[in-house]
Amino acid sequence: MSTALFDLSGKTALVTGGTHGLGMAIAAGLANAGATIVINDVFTDKLQSAKTEYAGMGIEVHTYLLDVTDEEAVELTIPVIESEVGHIDILVNNAGIIKRIPILEMKAEEFRQVLDVDLTGPFIMSKVVAKGMVERGHGKIINMCSMMSELGRNTVSAYASAKGGLKMLTRNMATEWARFNIQINGIGPGYFATDQTAPIRVDGHPFNEFIINRTPAGRWGDPEDLAGTAVFLASGASDFVNGQVVYVDGGILATIGKPSNEV
Numbered sequence: 523m524s525t526a527l528f529d530l531s532g533k534t535a536l537v538t539g540g541t542h543g544l545g546m547a548i549a550a551g552l553a554n555a556g557a558t559i560v561i562n563d564v565f566t567d568k569l570q571s572a573k574t575e576y577a578g579m580g581i582e583v584h585t586y587l588l589d590v591t592d593e594e595a596v597e598l599t600i601p602v603i604e605s606e607v608g609h610i611d612i613l614v615n616n617a618g619i620i621k622r623i624p625i626l627e628m629k630a631e632e633f634r635q636v637l638d639v640d641l642t643g644p645f646i647m648s649k650v651v652a653k654g655m656v657e658r659g660h661g662k663i664i665n666m667c668s669m670m671s672e673l674g675r676n677t678v679s680a681y682a683s684a685k686g687g688l689k690m691l692t693r694n695m696a697t698e699w700a701r702f703n704i705q706i707n708g709i710g711p712g713y714f715a716t717d718q719t720a721p722i723r724v725d726g727h728p729f730n731e732f733i734i735n736r737t738p739a740g741r742w743g744d745p746e747d748l749a750g751t752a753v754f755l756a757s758g759a760s761d762f763v764n765g766q767v768v769y770v771d772g773g774i775l776a777t778i779g780k781p782s783n784e785v
Contacts, residue, residue: 527759531556534608535756538562538590538647539617540583541572543716544666544745548614551749552756553581560607562588562599562617590617590643593650600650609658612756613651615644615688616666622677633680640684641691648695648706656702662756665692667708667767672775689767696765705764707755712771714743736779739772 530552540549540561553559559576561583563569569585576583584607588599604610618640621632644665655661670682671689688708695706713733715723722729723742734740751770754760769775 528753528757529556530612530753530757533557533611533756534560535612535614536560536562536603536610536651537614537616538643540614541568543718544711544714544748545614545616546572546575547745548616548748548752549583550576550579550581551746551752552612552614554749555753555757557612557756558584558608560584560586560603560610562586562590564589590615590647591638593646596646596650600654604654609654610651611660612662612664613647614664614666614752614756615647617643618666618684620678620681624677625679628680633683636680637684637687640681641687644688645691652695652699652704655704656699659703661704662760663695663704663706664752664755665706665708667692667710669710669712669769669771669775671708671710671767672769692767693765700764705755705760707760707763707765708767709748709751709755710767710769710771711748712737712743712769712774714745714747716745737772737774738777741772743770743772
């Protein structure tokens with residue numbers, strides 16, 4: 523099979539929240555496949571810091587101050603991006619937040635805030651960007667779902683509700699837009715080694731042991747493990763893949779877990 527199927531040269535990719543962590547790893551993977559990268563955030567200092575970090579990887583990025591939950595701002599900014607950088611061929615809805623609060627202690631306002639960023643944000647971004655994709659007759663949208671699209675866990679009810687909703691939004695977008703040669707799919711990351719998880723990945727920490735034992739691969743994911751899946755879903759190699767969520771989890775969802783007496 524020709525590697526040209528995975529070539530993103532001449533394509534412009536907008537990765538929301540691509541200033542750090544998994545979003546940055548995905549953006550770097552797309553850039554290494556040839557794509558021009560655009561990222562956004564709600565904080566100017568985070569955009570500037572990210573730009574410097576990308577430059578250290580030899581990647582030039584275009585940065586825009588944008589809140590994905592602000593529909594009016596999105597409608598005004600997307601045309602500016604397309605005028606200054608190029609038509610958006612690839613949209614990665616990565617921006618998200620999580621609040622770890624037990625349901626009985628969570629306020630409705632806190633629940634709504636998570637849904638607003640993690641579910642309504644992708645709805646707004648996709649709706650606005652897809653208008654141009656429909657006109658041009660092609661496009662790729664990748665929604666960052668989660669294992670919490672399939673599983674529950676203590677204290678993350680809002681996040682899991684949003685990600686489960688994003689899985690279904692992915693399928694509905696595919697239902698409506700596939701005929702315009704737009705492919706909309708999701709990525710469901712497992713547990714990854716990021717700055718956020720660093721405090722619980724130390725040897726001897728109960729959660730670190732739990733994840734290693736719960737994951738058939740026997741390790742935390744490396745952010746770079748997401749790059750190949752993102753490139754596949756952003757490239758011509760996935761032109762007949764639509765409405766799917768690819769779980770990049772080291773096999774967690776494939777098993778009920780490793781028996782405690784297994785050697």
